[in-house]
Amino acid sequence: MEITETWLRKHRPIYLRATQHPFILSIRDASLPLSSFKRWLGQDYIFVRAFVPFIASLLVKAWKEGDDEANVDIILSGIATLNDEVSWFKREASKWGVSLDGIVPQPANLVYCSFLECLMSAQVDYTQAVTAFWAIEAVYQESFAHCLEDGCKTRDELKETCERWGNDSFGQYCRALQGIANRQLEKASDQVVAKAEALFVRVLELEVEFWNMSVLGS
Numbered sequence: 001m002e003i004t005e006t007w008l009r010k011h012r013p014i015y016l017r018a019t020q021h022p023f024i025l026s027i028r029d030a031s032l033p034l035s036s037f038k039r040w041l042g043q044d045y046i047f048v049r050a051f052v053p054f055i056a057s058l059l060v061k062a063w064k065e066g067d068d069e070a071n072v073d074i075i076l077s078g079i080a081t082l083n084d085e086v087s088w089f090k091r092e093a094s095k096w097g098v099s100l101d102g103i104v105p106q107p108a109n110l111v112y113c114s115f116l117e118c119l120m121s122a123q124v125d126y127t128q129a130v131t132a133f134w135a136i137e138a139v140y141q142e143s144f145a146h147c148l149e150d151g152c153k154t155r156d157e158l159k160e161t162c163e164r165w166g167n168d169s170f171g172q173y174c175r176a177l178q179g180i181a182n183r184q185l186e187k188a189s190d191q192v193v194a195k196a197e198a199l200f201v202r203v204l205e206l207e208v209e210f211w212n213m214s215v216l217g218s
């Protein structure tokens, strides 16, 4: 079995806390207060801005590793997606009357953004960084896809947000990232795999804290 698949089973409880968080469940049943959605929108914009240099550093690691062109192209497509995403946040924020200037990053956001910064350091190798990247993308894909399933009462005004990450092509992209991570993990040392697993769990914890912040504030 693929290494990431064994982790998804081994860490299923925290994985479910990250991908079926009350923030997500309340989008599904149309009970999420608009104030929570607007808080999430502003905070996630800050996160996405911090995500840009992380993906750039991943591209450099892929190049140094000599990973084949197909994998570099997948990461490159992630940068293109992020470029569209930044514009989407600006449009969505103005639609909701949320100013993106002067938003104060909440503690959970600061912790997550400094985690991204740690992933950029030379101490974190390509295998570990691409594994964390897959986990970060996969949590959003699964979370928002959950809000698009039949029987959901997701409000029309929030459907575009859910489609952004919950759509099938983003799902394909996440599976491609998972493939890169598995191929890298297969040929990695036990130490590298162990640290990659710790980073995988840490991403899930940070995602849970990010959703908690969005629901509860600070």
Ligand SMILES: Cc1ncc(CNC=O)c(N)n1
Binding pocket: 044, 047, 048, 051, 085, 136, 137, 140, 207, 210
């Ligand atoms: C907190 C968080 N985690 C993952 C994502 C998804 N990646 C890029 O958009 C995100 N936007 N925000």
